[in-house]
Amino acid sequence: MQAGSPVSKSFQCTIITPEASVFDGEVTYARFPAWDGQYGMMAGLSPLLSSLAPGGLRLDEASGSRWFLVEGGFAHVVGERLTILAEAVTPAEELDVAEAEAAFAELRSAQPTEDMDMEELNRQRQIARDRVHLARRNAGFTTGV
Structure with missing residues (x-):
């Protein structure tokens, strides 16, 4: 070497x-x-x-x-x-852009429930946002969420 x-x-x-x-x-x-x-x-x-x-x-x-x-x-x-x-x-490589964006859109408009308090809702929103970001990156998109 x-x-x-x-x-x-x-x-x-x-x-x-x-x-x-x-x-x-x-x-x-x-x-x-x-x-x-x-x-x-x-x-x-x-x-x-x-x-x-x-x-x-x-x-x-x-x-x-x-x-x-x-x-x-x-x-x-x-x-x-x-x-x-x-x-x-x-x-x-297993993430789908359209599915990720649809799930994120649904969570953005969701309200806390008995089963999902605000803290958990915000955590799920963050995961959904990250899912969209990684799906888009993997698909070759250059813009974010």
């Missing part, structure tokens, strides 16, 4: 939901939404335990970037391993 040539160091990343293991592989970069902002991770990780906020999770692999919608959970880093324990995860 030549001096000064870039080294692509990777680390292990696993995404798990209550239903399944969604991803398990080597990544060179991960970015995920936490309750106190966005976290970016590269090899040489420091230990971490963080609560996840709903939003977009980006994983950079040798073949390119992959995006997922996470709906809350926890991120845990120990050694050279990032584990995402999520309530729900949807790969961006």
Whole structure:
């Protein structure tokens, strides 16, 4: 290897939901939404335990970037391993723009009910907004919600 040539160091990343293991592989970069902002991770990780906020999770692999919608959970880093324990995860390629936009429009006009208080309604609106954003990104749109 030549001096000064870039080294692509990777680390292990696993995404798990209550239903399944969604991803398990080597990544060179991960970015995920936490309750106190966005976290970016590269090899040489420091230990971490963080609560996840709903939003977009980006994983950079040798073949390119992959995006997922996470709906809350926890991120845990120990050694050279990032584990995402999520309530729900949807790969961006499974999101449909029209469906996401329709669900977001419905939630924007929704009112709190006995089954869904204002806090949960706002959380669902945020997830729906993020779903639209990721669906549009994956479909090649350049404008936001």
